[in-house]
Amino acid sequence: MTDLSRLTDALLSAARRAGADQADALAMDGTSLSIDIRAGKLEQAERSEGIEIGLRVLIGGRQACVSASDVSDATIAALAERAVAMAREAPVDPYAGLAEPEQIARDWDLAALELADPAAEPGAAALEAAARAVEAAAMDRAGITQVEASASYGRRAMHLAASNGFSGGYGRTSHSLSAVAFTGTGTAMERDWAAEGRIFASDMPGAEGIGRLASERALQRAGAVRPKTGTYPVLFDERVASSLIGHLLSATNGAAIARGASWLRDALGQQVLPAQLSVVEDPHRVRISASRPFDGEGLPTQRRVIVENGVLTGWTLDLATGRKLGMPSTANAARGASSPPSPSTSNIDLTPGTVSRDELVAQMGTGLLVTSMIGSTISATTGDYSRGAAGFWVENGVIQYPVNECTIAGNLRDMLLRIIPANDARAHLSTRVPSLLIDGMTLAGA
Template sequence: MAKANSKSPSRRKRPAAAPDANLLADLMKWARAAGADAADALYVNGESISVSQRLGKREKLESSEGRDLGLRVFVGRRQAFVSSTDFSPAALRTLAERAVDMARAVPEDPVCGIAPEELLARDWPDLDLDDKRKPPSAGSLLALSAEAEDAARAVKGVTNSEGAEASWGRTSIVLAASNGFLGGYRRSGYSLSCAVLAGEGTGMERDYEWSSAVHFDDLMAPARVGRNAGKFAVQRLNPKKAPNARLPVVYDRRISGGLIGHLAGAINGRSVARGTSFLKDRMGREVFAKGVRILDDPHRKRGLGSRPFDAEGLPTKRYAVVDDGVLTTWLLDLAAARQLNLAPTGHAARGTSGPPSPTTSNFYLAKGKLSVDELIADIKSGLYITDLIGFGVNGVTGDYSRGASGFWIENGKRAWPVSGITVAGNLKDMFLNMTPASDLQFKGAINAPTVRIEGMTIAGS
């Protein structure tokens, strides 16, 4: 059913047990002693720091450290979840007993349960998810914010600022289960953003730029973040109204990932099993134009959505979710796979206070062959969207309607800014009439190049 790519980074054996892993192993024993048939536990330990400045003055300085533990227990076909920040042995014994008591009191769930041993990940790739630097100081982060905002305010036409923010975080994750699984990894993360305004009075326009990365060296230079934010804001000045028409619409790569995000929701196994997805009957059929590929790659080095194993201890791998336009797989955790009578795909994610659910990792639309200029060169009249407003997507029917702003396309060129527009269509038709450009950039966990969609309805206000 699913197409997987066997190419993956070098793999390593599971690490030796750490103190946190020993704690989880003890918790498994206490849960079994309390009457659980099976159990799993997730430990998360994180630290972060965030600063911001506006108009040259520091506005925010936040720092946090914390750890949390979530326990899931099974009594027959019943399950319960509890979490705690108290890690003393006495507290955890009580936690396990309370969880078992809760499980005995809830209704049966025929699809719950941990993974059988034969499905567990035995080793996993080193994905370089921690840059191992010392935590940055508040001063160094503030310097990044200052450089970004200063660069934005230096752009001619910028008149005010919403500020710039820089942050850092590092999270350690350990998962243990009574089926014998034990694994953990650490992830670091940096982010930098800036938002400014251009123009005066009622003619002011706002725009932004941002960058996120696992490693500091992969973060966009602060001056570039600021210059982009300023340039984008100034370009939006003096917008015009757009006519009501049915024309080609182009989504800039800064916002095109949202379209791929709608696909991710539609192929989530839970939605498919409930019959609430507009693609529920499209498996193995063409849902995009020929040549289009959409991939989910949990093994991307330094990827913002990368993970060596999933939240149920299953191995992860690269999938061509859409291959040559054809939908090849659902995103399945164990419960969704059991509901659909299919094999799980290793897409489970979870927090410490609830059950796993399917989700993507590094989800992206593969780049096309045309540059952006070539993509729009034959459009006599059309819309180039750089910003979307509101949320008007029906996941059951695929109906799509969003507020938008951007630029009018005239004779193959971006001609003038436009705002106060609504674009509408149906995602099934939009996907089939989508053409990707060649400017794919990995900025988040869901990414797409600039895309062109034929025949959307444009309504000016």
């Protein structure tokens, strides 16, 4: 594995020699391997390895970012000179700048987060065997016409260093298996999927269970029709419910707030969820894919409550958006090699409910259970919401038949104030949001 800290040190030294006042450098090294099986045949076997370096320089309130995949000394020197030349031509940004030395993270416990599987990288043959096991389990059901199965592995390392004294890095691994099962033909064709991913291979569930679940879901979709048009309760299945909280998080992102382009721009300190619900970010959950000891600007990450008992308590901020809004950073900076930091959340939890999804189905009377969504028309400034949906029609609290080709609509601010959560959030996910019931949404169908 490449010494990433050496590369970031070389980038910072080159930036100083080129005339930068401040700089930060990012180096990333990764390996990925994937196998795809389609209709019983090996569709694709792909392996990629690569390294990427990025440099941000600041000169008198002006900044520029450059990146490269060549790590030679000549390239690093040229990269720094190019970055400094670009920064001198950039507009002044009074909010750009590194953290003060007293703000940066120190003495974190990386081992406690368990972000990387120490086991050896799986070979292509092992991944193919796993993908074929997923496919075989899905095909072992009458009515399934085709299966697409995939298995993948990834290992990625990063190191971030800055002229303010920060230096740190970590690695991640990922293992995943998935299947898409098809039933029917022509215009009557339906499909559904199942997938699992973990940091540690030993935590992965069995391939057969993933395949069986994909086929069961696909078969349940057979014979889907358009539902009735009207105003009905809508229950968002756990697989899609996190998108609703995602809209809330986007609207509380400091970048949107600073631009005045958020439907929650005036909602700080106001109720945005039912009073018994909170949204909590915890970047330190063990063996979770989005956990991290520090953010993209080297600040120490920490647990924070974004919504407490229904009340919005703060924005998601990096250093620049925090300065623009007159607030401290919430240590939520994320960045790539070729772009400056921007605010982004990590692990999110919505307070779970006390009943199962089936109990919410029984409570909802007549309405729509949504299991998949496509497309969207969502206004960032007003929160008006409209999405294509498919799922199951419910009458008298009992699932009756599958439905598709419908649209659900409402306003996010009103919708989120009326959510009723189930208790079925999956523990291993970075974003843990259970199924959510919302009464009185507009449904456009047949």
